Amino acid sequence: MSNLETTFAGIKLKNPIIVGSSGLTNSVEKIKDLSNKGAAAVILKSLFEEQITHEINSAIQHNGDYPGAADYIKEYTKNHSVRNYLNLIKDAKESVEIPVIASINCQNIDEWISFAKEIETAGADALEVNAFYLALDKNRTSKQYEDPYFDLLKNLKANTKIPIIFKLGSNFTNLTGLANRLNADGIDGITLFNRFYEPDIDIEKLTLTTSEIFSHPSETRRIIRWLAILSDKARGLDISASTGVYDAQAAIKYLLAGATTVQLCSSIYKNGTGVIPEIINGIDQWMERKQYMHISDFRGLMSYRQIPDPTGYERAQFIRYFSNLE
Numbered sequence: 001m002s003n004l005e006t007t008f009a010g011i012k013l014k015n016p017i018i019v020g021s022s023g024l025t026n027s028v029e030k031i032k033d034l035s036n037k038g039a040a041a042v043i044l045k046s047l048f049e050e051q052i053t054h055e056i057n058s059a060i061q062h063n064g065d066y067p068g069a070a071d072y073i074k075e076y077t078k079n080h081s082v083r084n085y086l087n088l089i090k091d092a093k094e095s096v097e098i099p100v101i102a103s104i105n106c107q108n109i110d111e112w113i114s115f116a117k118e119i120e121t122a123g124a125d126a127l128e129v130n131a132f133y134l135a136l137d138k139n140r141t142s143k144q145y146e147d148p149y150f151d152l153l154k155n156l157k158a159n160t161k162i163p164i165i166f167k168l169g170s171n172f173t174n175l176t177g178l179a180n181r182l183n184a185d186g187i188d189g190i191t192l193f194n195r196f197y198e199p200d201i202d203i204e205k206l207t208l209t210t211s212e213i214f215s216h217p218s219e220t221r222r223i224i225r226w227l228a229i230l231s232d233k234a235r236g237l238d239i240s241a242s243t244g245v246y247d248a249q250a251a252i253k254y255l256l257a258g259a260t261t262v263q264l265c266s267s268i269y270k271n272g273t274g275v276i277p278e279i280i281n282g283i284d285q286w287m288e289r290k291q292y293m294h295i296s297d298f299r300g301l302m303s304y305r306q307i308p309d310p311t312g313y314e315r316a317q318f319i320r321y322f323s324n325l326e
């Protein structure tokens with residue numbers, strides 16, 4: 001067997017396969033199974049401040065008639081949700097050898113910091129920050145939407161010691177500039193990309209519906225370009241690739257483009273945890289066939305900097321190649 005060791009956010013991993021943040025990692029039993037199947041690390045389902053607020057509001061609605069009850073319910077509900085999450089971290093750390101990465105999504109900076117500190121104390125190996133600011137305000141500039149990411153990193157870095165990873169969306173005006181500055185500001189890793197809930201329209205009922213929750217393998221192509229560019233332009237930054245990995249070929253492509261690790265989510269939901277050993281064995285067999293001993297022997301070989309003609313990664317228009325397609 002080849003040596004599949006790699007790193008994410010500076011943490012040494014036995015292979016590049018991480019189970020992404022989702023319901024797949026919301027219990028110790030599931031985490032143990034993922035670890036037994038060979039996953040090198042798990043990212044816990046995000047702790048959402050919005051969900052806690054929702055639970056608080058619904059508890060107040062049902063029980064908040066007594067004077068002072070609302071404050072009590074607020075404190076109790078929040079502590080209960082956070083405590084459950086912290087217990088999951090502690091129990092998972094006691095049950096598996098692999099790194100356990102926590103994930104949070106908050107709305108205000110005090111909560112980000114307070115959750116992050118508690119997560120660190122509970123023993124998480126790193127924190128993946130699931131931050132996203134939807135640009136809804138026509139009077140704000142792109143910079144005003146990007147600055148909160150840098151402020152958040154600065155605050156998290158000042159208040160915690162565990163590695164900080166940002167799980168980024170792809171819709172930034174200048175993703176290269178953003179990643180490069182996060183790298184300069186001391187971020188430990190980034191995950192490309194978060195895959196958000198996307199609304200769809202039911203044209204009969206005239207209502208909003210949910211589109212497909214799970215990814216499709218064809219979505220990998222959008223990620224490859226950015227892995228190739230950012231692994232060069234934000235050099236030294238550990239990048240984890242997320243979205244659309246259903247087989248070893250997709251994982252190998254991400255590593256060739258420059259990712260240090262690859263996250264699985266939809267493929268496990270759809271095909272079961274058996275995809276983990278399948279993909280790990282597939283990477284191993286490909287490495288043996290290509291005579292690569294280590295991941296570092298081929299990682300990034302197809303990145304923007306490494307290939308002789310990187311214009312393929314720059315090209316956005318179909319003009320020359322498909323202009324005679326009619």
Ligand SMILES: Cc1cc2nc3c(=O)[nH]c(=O)nc-3n(C[C@H](O)[C@H](O)[C@H](O)COP(=O)(O)O)c2cc1C
Pocket residue numbers: 020021022023045046047103130167193194195213214215216242243244245263264265266267269
């Ligand atoms: C059911 C489900 C729940 C998810 N929950 C979270 C979450 O809590 N936090 C998060 O950062 N990403 C969450 N994700 C996104 C995944 O971690 C992943 O980034 C995305 O699904 C793309 O990877 P995939 O193509 O392997 O599914 C979720 C995805 C699914 C399908």
